[in-house]
């Protein structure tokens with residue numbers, strides 16, 4: 488019998504302390520795993536530590552303890568040139584909650600995606616442009632929008648540009664912080680369909696932080712529940728969202744107006760590109 492391949496992302500025992508003078512422990516030994524092609528929902532109330540966990544995974548928040556592995560290789564202890572090489576490799580991509588933070592307001596959409604490839608040192612300039620156009624098409628954006636500045640796009644379009652920029656470098660792991668919460672229903676559904684397609688086509692592991700449990704019910708395979716910096720429950724999306732076991736998850740789920748059920752079809756009409 489051959490061993491199962493390592494998860495694309497495996498974080499174990501992640502502990503993070505933050506604060507300038509008086510530091511407080513924000514994460515208390517958190518574990519998070521995502522396999523290729525899997526979408527994992529990360530939920531929890533405001534301040535539970537979701538963003539901090541994503542930042543710790545990409546090396547933006549210091550790890551006090553714990554490990555982060557990508558395809559089985561530890562990446563948390565990387566320093567100096569090794570860390571720069573890992574960052575440049577683009578194997579883990581983090582898309583901020585506000586896509587404007589991921590995008591330079593003075594750089595056109597296409598150049599912004601090209602720039603992500605250039606940082607990685609991928610291919611010749613002409614190849615990078617072709618790959619950037621392909622990435623925009625993959626997220627359902629008309630490449631004609633490539634000449635626009637981010638400020639002249641809708642929120643949904645900007646979110647897709649940020650995802651295209653992250654995807655262009657062929658990541659193994661994509662961390663998305665509230666990718667759909669600020670979007671209207673049509674744009675939300677479009678972004679969700681794009682993610683669902685990409686995990687199959689690109690076999691990327693996706694961790695999706697979201698307050699929008701209805702969206703997660705439609706797309707996530709597994710859900711991890713964070714409460715005050717600890718994982719209190721995790722399991723298949725259907726089980727966690729429809730039959731939560733932990734009282735905290737029960738409160739979280741019942742505070743949402745309606746979850747129609749996992750794997751409900753994503754709405755397809757009214758798409759704005």
Ligand SMILES: Nc1ncnc2c1ncn2[C@@H]1O[C@H](COP(=O)(O)OP(=O)(O)OP(=O)(O)O)[C@@H](O)[C@H]1O
Nearest residue numbers: 505506507513531532533534535536537538539540
């Ligand atoms: N730089 C920092 N210094 C000190 N405390 C911080 C810092 N960043 C975050 N925190 C604290 O860490 C805790 C977790 O914050 P975090 O942003 O990870 O939560 P979250 O679950 O992502 O919340 P939200 O859903 O509102 O985005 C909060 O109590 C927050 O105040």
